[in-house]
Amino acid sequence: MITPIMNNTKSSSPPTDKKIFCGVCESSCGLVATIQNDELIKLRPDPDHPNSKGFACSKGLAFGAVRDDSDRVLRPLKRTDDGSFVAVSWEQALDEIGERLNAIIKVHGRESIGLYQGNSVAWNFGAFLNLFGMAGALKTKHLYSAASIDINGYWLVSQLLYGSNFLNPVPDIARTDFMLCIGANPAVSHGSMANIGRFRDTMLGVTARGGRVVVIDPRRSETAELFEHLPIRPNGDAWLLAAMLKVIFDEGLADLAALQRQTSGSGIIADLLAPVSLAQASDAAGIPVAEIQQLARDFAAAPSACAYGRCGMSIGPFATLSKYLLDVLNIATGNLDREGGWCFARPFIDLEALMHQLKSTGYDRWRTRVDGFPEVAGTAPVVSIPREITTPGKGQLRAMMVIGANPATSSPAAGELRDAFKQLDLLISQDIYITETSRMADYILPPTTWLEREGFPIFTQSHSGVPHAQWVGPTLKARGDVRDDAWIMDEISKRIGIVPADFPGAQLLGKLGLRPSPAFLMDVGLRTGPEGDWFGLRPSGLSRKKLLGNDGAIKLADGLPTGILKKRMFTKDKKVNLDHGVFRTEMTRLLASSFAQDENYPLSLISQRELRSQNTWLHNISKLVVADRVQRLRIHPRDAARYGIEEGDPVEISSPYGQIRVPEARISDEMMPGSLALPHGWGHEGGWQRAVAVGGAGYNQLTTNRADSADLPSGNATVNGISVRIRSLRDVVEMAS
């Protein structure tokens, strides 16, 4: 049964428990690590964590296996001429990288150096700070983030409406009467841009209280199974939201007083909605007009309501407009900043304010060199990378540092990205595995995992439904010869003569030999922030030291604060600024867009998150790939019959941009007819053997990075609602065998 804790240990050191948090997904669940002799005996959910309240999932609880994975890279690796890797010392790797970067900088300038951050950086404050710091110090415009694959529109809307990329309202599900959930599947994903502990249970609380939850999704997802489900055509979200708003304003259901009180520029709403036709929206969304009307009326009539939307609506061609309309729906129904509505959280380190002070937030302060995309939060979109590499001229991208990311699989048009990466003068990957991306790198610099480094949930603390504070030291010693990402970046920075920091005077301090650590900087931010101890002036306040000495998270409040809008706004007038030309342009673009399906590519493909997967991560862990783990294409029975697909058939999917072969079809009426769902992040190569053995195909071989296919205001990739055709490979396979 359960392995006794004292099993076969001769040492006298008893097992100890340490309360930490999970760094796998945006749930950031509290965990209890049982440690003995620097070995992780087990991970369990932390019952006392104010937000996750004893919940954790199989991904986080299996993370010890990532730390201890035999496929993990434990020493710096250098690629040799024949493509294989040899282990080298940190000194050698870093010195050589420094030399090569200096050579590139000498010829092409600092602006030719690129940085790419993956989602894992969201739980790695050192890497987060040094990444933005390096980009700032290099004055490079080649700062890329995986966020531009799935969420750039959020940053943009937040900047324009609330004055900061990082100030994002979250749904107050714990107190709402009506939750509209668009394109999100929290029962599986556990939430994004909403750090709601026990997300599923919190949603079930809505209906248990007599409220309603309506899930909008082309697929009857695991979340939709639990609540009311309204199927929508992929990328129909902007249409649905526009139509709902149209109904609300036409029928006088809007909270005009709230608009007057909380916003400026609300006149734009009437302008935007004037040309919207319910019939057209209904066609585009695949939802009958009457149902849209009823949904709008019910949402507006609810004592409190929140509309929450995530991937399904933020990775399409109108992601920014969708997010804007989502916020407008919440605001126009009086739900902004009120209980049960659309609220601002209470981070224990006010990252929003810090980034604002550092002038690190913004939109369209500059445009990208080749595609002319507006910058978003100082980053350029991932879709542009191949063209930035292959297009000559000043500012051409010549070297790239990829931190905790696997863009060779996760980026749109992944094949093109791989080809472009081959043309770089230098590719550096900070990764714990030899992945599709890192195997192309000149150097693989292995970092610590979140079990092996100091951390606090820098990103998700800003979206927490139950405000809390937690800061933990390393749980385990670093394995092998791995180092913190932040250290690696700082060492590279040293060798090219910069300090990876963007605050005024940082470079000067660097010349004096002072390099304030990310932990120091964050501690200053904490101590001088709203929850801080003001260096002793407020003894009850928080500091890094105090939190590190505290076992577990400290609860700051029972729920989301309300009535704090003016305090939180970074806009000049302290109101929500609704009127921006970009939204007018986008509405015009939406209304002119065609939503008819191309007859050569009659089906619409969406990506799917699965319970034991996290994008491209965690696919090398036995517990997460055991038990019939096969990449399966979900297809409605009607479409299966029409296109000759039988259950279990291998299927070829073709888009205008590529073709893949998916191992199996799964026929299920969970799909809306006409749409297909495929788990993304599969089709691995490299040194993570189990991940490779699971097989599957890369979703992003079907997607495009064309600039005109992206969400134009944000440059976010369009990776949802891909037009495809399919055929069964049953007979092909049979003939081959």
Place this chain on the structure above:
Amino acid sequence: MSYVITAPCVADYSCVEVCPVDCISPMPDDSGFDAATQLYINPVLCVDCDACREACPVNAIFAEDQLPEKWLDYIGINAAHFQSHTQTVAEVRHDK
């Protein structure tokens, strides 16, 4: 809450393979496995992660709050299996 194994269980133990907290019993190498008529989830140890429900090939596993009415008795049946297994109860690491 907890997850609950119900009548269709055939003891295929895919759930055991994916369970992150080893709360499903009997495991294949436990003495009671060969004679087991179904497997059971220890409600004290279950962390509601949903992995077993997804992995179950015969749809025998439900979150307690989604349990079909005709199988409500399986809450008690699952719990009862562990009442003599004090060593697992001693493993309690979260409140219920």
Place this chain on the structure above:
Amino acid sequence: MISERPLRIAIVGSGPAGMYAAGHLLEGPGGTFINGGLNQIVRRPVEVDVLERLPTPWGLIRSGVAPDHPDKKRMAAIYDSIARRQGFRFIGNVQVGRDVSPADLSQWYDGVIYAVGADDERRLGITGEDLRGSDSARAFVSWYNGHPDFSDLQFDLRCERAVLVGNGNVAMDVARILFSPISALHNTDIASHALDALGKSQLKEIVILGRRGPEHAAFNYPELMELGELADTAISVEGADLSLTPENADYETQLKVAALAKLCKEKSQGSRRIVFRFNAAPTAIVGGGQVAQINVVDRRDQSEQVLNAGLVLAAIGYRGLAIDGLPFDDVRGVIPSCDSRIVDNGIAIAGAYVTGWIKRGPKGIIGSNKKCARDAVTAVMVDVDSNLLPMEGTLSAAQVLEAINARVSVTLGFSGWQKIDRQEQSDGRAQGRPRLKMTATGAMLGLVTAG
């Protein structure tokens, strides 16, 4: 180099034990659950041939699991998934012991795992057992599930009472199917001939005999509870006092007995009746050609009673069947083995293994075979590593198929079965049923060979 070619293993039988064995041999990237954790047990490429005597795979999933248990039949999807793995081959319509011998297989393959299940049953050993209207529950189950070997059987249900001897889950299944509304059965994949016969049923009472008291009843709780779901059906108990169940009985026993008592209380009325008769043993089946009555003795006081009945089904256990060329333990009805290795007079036969009911006897449920198969595969791998497998001169995949086809006029591969599968499903759809089973081997082979 021997180590460079794939290990070639034959599995005889495509039921749960055989398919689980294939799954473990063609181990997934997550590894195998063993001793409390996931470990890799197969460290070399393997090719698996699953030999099946019928054209259809999955053994008792198809021909044993009751048609109104669609959840359990979903196990087929797992086996389907295994069948799609690299290295898997299905060869249907080959009977080992008839078409090919164990000696052939041991020459052709590096190792052979026998997973042939229990193709026979225990007999009552009383007079009248062979009368028309008396049969084994196994035959009845195989018949309503459309097993080709049993499709020609005739069960006349135009009688008032059926008696089931034995009160295990098979008896529960049979009782439930006998009393299920035809409309409900129509929505299952029950064989059409059974649906017709059940439509003509005039049964009013089913008596279920158990030799011992309720605390020893062999049925499981879920199967008992399903009887409680039958409409217009009273449930009663004779020959035992349910309130006298020993308190030291284990939880499962107490649960079952309490549930039975509750059912008797709640289901006291109905135009049909299921009677659990405990402490009762049949002594003779009587009739002139056709069963007319069964004599039952109350084992507490040895009193005799005569029950009029038109149908007697013995549900007292399955039993393994010997295979020509392999040792057989006639007492237990299994192939004798030690740690899954077939033994003949105490000596292990190199490269011959056994799993499932033919190894353990007819005990356990579907998943019990997963562990059993895992252990057999572990034994194979241990022997490979110890160079104990006679791997010299074995045949390639193509050579094996050639050798089999030289002996059997028609075999089919997995795609052949898929053709049958699709046909059955499409025939079912046409009648508003999930599947219309083909029940004749000839028709199935005809479909497969018809281009």
